[in-house]
Amino acid sequence: MSTMTSDVVAGGGTAVAQKPSEVSSANVTLPIYMDNHATTPVDPRVLEEMLPYFTDRFGNSASRNHSFGWTAEQGVEQARERIARLVGATPKEIVFTSGATESDNLAIKGVAEMYREKGNHIITAVTEHKAVLDTCKRLEKYGYRVTYLPVQKDGLIDLDDLKRAVDEKTILVTIMAANNEIGVLQPVAEIGKLCHERGVLFHTDATQAVGKVPIDVQKMNIDVMSISAHKMYGPKGVGALYVRRKNPRVQLAAIIDGGGHERGMRSGTLNVPGIVGLGKACAIAQEEMPQEMKRLAGLRDRLKDRIMGRLDEVFINGSMEHRLPNNINISFAYVEGESLLMGINDIAVSSGSACTSATLEPSYVLKALGTGDELAHSSIRFGIGRFNTEAEVDYVADRVVETVNRLRELSPLYEMAKEGIDLASVKWAAE
Amino acid sequence: MAYSDKVIDHYNNPRNVGSLDKSSPEVGTGLVGAPECGDVMKLQIKVNRETQVIEEAKFKTFGCGSAIASSSLATEWVKGKTVDEALSIKNTDIVRELSLPPVKIHCSVLAEDAIRAAIRDWKTKQEQTASKPVETKA
Numbered sequence: 001m002s003t004m005t006s007d008v009v010a011g012g013g014t015a016v017a018q019k020p021s022e023v024s025s026a027n028v029t030l031p032i033y034m035d036n037h038a039t040t041p042v043d044p045r046v047l048e049e050m051l052p053y054f055t056d057r058f059g060n061s062a063s064r065n066h067s068f069g070w071t072a073e074q075g076v077e078q079a080r081e082r083i084a085r086l087v088g089a090t091p092k093e094i095v096f097t098s099g100a101t102e103s104d105n106l107a108i109k110g111v112a113e114m115y116r117e118k119g120n121h122i123i124t125a126v127t128e129h130k131a132v133l134d135t136c137k138r139l140e141k142y143g144y145r146v147t148y149l150p151v152q153k154d155g156l157i158d159l160d161d162l163k164r165a166v167d168e169k170t171i172l173v174t175i176m177a178a179n180n181e182i183g184v185l186q187p188v189a190e191i192g193k194l195c196h197e198r199g200v201l202f203h204t205d206a207t208q209a210v211g212k213v214p215i216d217v218q219k220m221n222i223d224v225m226s227i228s229a230h231k232m233y234g235p236k237g238v239g240a241l242y243v244r245r246k247n248p249r250v251q252l253a254a255i256i257d258g259g260g261h262e263r264g265m266r267s268g269t270l271n272v273p274g275i276v277g278l279g280k281a282c283a284i285a286q287e288e289m290p291q292e293m294k295r296l297a298g299l300r301d302r303l304k305d306r307i308m309g310r311l312d313e314v315f316i317n318g319s320m321e322h323r324l325p326n327n328i329n330i331s332f333a334y335v336e337g338e339s340l341l342m343g344i345n346d347i348a349v350s351s352g353s354a355c356t357s358a359t360l361e362p363s364y365v366l367k368a369l370g371t372g373d374e375l376a377h378s379s380i381r382f383g384i385g386r387f388n389t390e391a392e393v394d395y396v397a398d399r400v401v402e403t404v405n406r407l408r409e410l411s412p413l414y415e416m417a418k419e420g421i422d423l424a425s426v427k428w429a430a431e
Numbered sequence: 432m433a434y435s436d437k438v439i440d441h442y443n444n445p446r447n448v449g450s451l452d453k454s455s456p457e458v459g460t461g462l463v464g465a466p467e468c469g470d471v472m473k474l475q476i477k478v479n480r481e482t483q484v485i486e487e488a489k490f491k492t493f494g495c496g497s498a499i500a501s502s503s504l505a506t507e508w509v510k511g512k513t514v515d516e517a518l519s520i521k522n523t524d525i526v527r528e529l530s531l532p533p534v535k536i537h538c539s540v541l542a543e544d545a546i547r548a549a550i551r552d553w554k555t556k557q558e559q560t561a562s563k564p565v566e567t568k569a
Contacts, residue, residue, distance in 0.1 A: 336470075339494065339499055342439075343442075355494070358534070373467035373468070373469070374469075410445060410491055412462065412472070412492065428466070429462065
């Protein structure tokens with residue numbers, strides 16, 4: 001570690017040479033990927049399942065008159081069944097899209113347009129993904145009224161807030177199942193029950209949840225649900241939307257016209273290989289989810305304990321109790337997130353710091369928790385995945401601890417805190 | 432976004448990290464930025480009262496790699512200059528030296544502010560010492 005102290009120095013400034021990391025990388029292959037909420041590697045079994053649909057089974061699944069089309073269609077229908085089975089739906093209720101962003105758009109705009117006569121009020125939450133928030137913003141321009149529910153300190157919405165927000169004009173509630181930044185799980189079953197009782201449709205963006213935690217559209221009273229392949233070891237560029245057919249039958253206005261594919265809900269030639277991949281990813285999740293959840297929770301807790309046991313002033317963002325098993329989001333006081341990422345540049349994770357975003361805005365999700373901008377700037381999101389090992393977790397934890405300590409030596413805030421100065425009381429130049 | 436080699440170098444081998452004695456009459460301290468913005472720089476200079484040459488400079492920064500590099504570079508550049516010469520350091524010089532992309536230009540602005548704040552603090556101290564009657568605290 002650094003040999004310099006922050007006491008009075010009589011003279012002679014020297015460069016603090018960075019010692020190469022003291023953490024051994026003997027048991028790991030660098031760089032390590034631990035950003036599985038951003039995307040996941042394609043499982044080799046998924047890739048294998050997809051390949052024939054690029055080579056000899058290349059037909060258009062809408063070609064009804066020859067074997068090339070029928071073969072492709074078979075692949076698609078098998079995938080449809082696999083996805084439906086994973087989430088407790090029927091195959092006819094699965095619509096294929098280009099990904100969860102499109103699914104969110106189709107769900108929200110599709111319901112809004114179709115149910116306009118019934119009402120124009122939509123309820124969502126402040127911590128939703130931009131695919132939901134920006135879609136709602138657009139609908140506000142078209143005259144819809146949107147309520148953005150706040151979240152509590154643990155990241156969960158207050159069901160009483162939701163109850164109070166529903167009125168006679170409400171046509172849709174859209175609340176995500178699991179948050180992409182903090183991994184927090186919303187009370188989807190309770191939300192679904194409430195919506196069902198009040199006759200309001202319930203959409204959930206389940207991008208981060210499907211394949212990681214059990215989702216059952218019947219038990220949870222979900223009417224519409226967005227699914228993404230590349231968050232669950234499938235390929236990018238393909239997703240699905242669950243659209244309920246019974247009790248009630250949900251109708252959506254299409255947002256893409258041209259040919260009437262997917263029962264008129266989403267025109268366009270199907271991405272057959274991608275869909276086959278999504279199907280296989282779901283089949284694997286169906287088989288392996290229980291053990292995988294346990295294993296990943298174990299790794300996540302190991303990472304958390306190994307970091308938090310060796311550093312002071314570190315804080316977990318969001319509820320630990322209602323959380324994806326593979327996610328942890330930690331703020332390291334007095335250390336800025338991008339500089340931390342730079343110090344662990346052989347590890348792929350992400351940060352809620354403004355410095356890491358193109359717009360220089362800190363994470364709005366952390367802001368919504370009431371975390372405070374300074375700690376938002378100091379946050380790191382870890383997303384552990386199927387292909388991470390225990391050795392990788394240990395390496396990551398050790399490198400994080402080492403780098404945080406180094407950066408705290410460089411930090412004026414750490415120095416002031418150690419001197420007993422209450423940072424909240426300081427009049428900062430930039431305020 | 433790939434970092435320039437110079438930014439990486441300053442990040443891995445920051446120059447002049449540390450602190451000077453804030454209460455010393457020879458030391459000027461500049462503290463700029465705010466934690467909510469994700470950038471706080473503390474830059475200190477020790478100035479020779481006769482020659483007005485900055486003999487020593489130290490920094491500490493809470494901020495991204497570009498912010499750390501900008502303030503590290505600032506301490507390198509002010510050393511050996513007189514305070515007036517140091518005032519001529521422009522943030523654009525820092526941007527050029529470190530090849531900062533547009534989104535990181537504000538880091539260089541903060542470093543320039545830190546230099547000015549440190550010099551302003553030192554000058555204020557000199558004025559205060561000059562105007563004090565010659566009863567001293569031991």
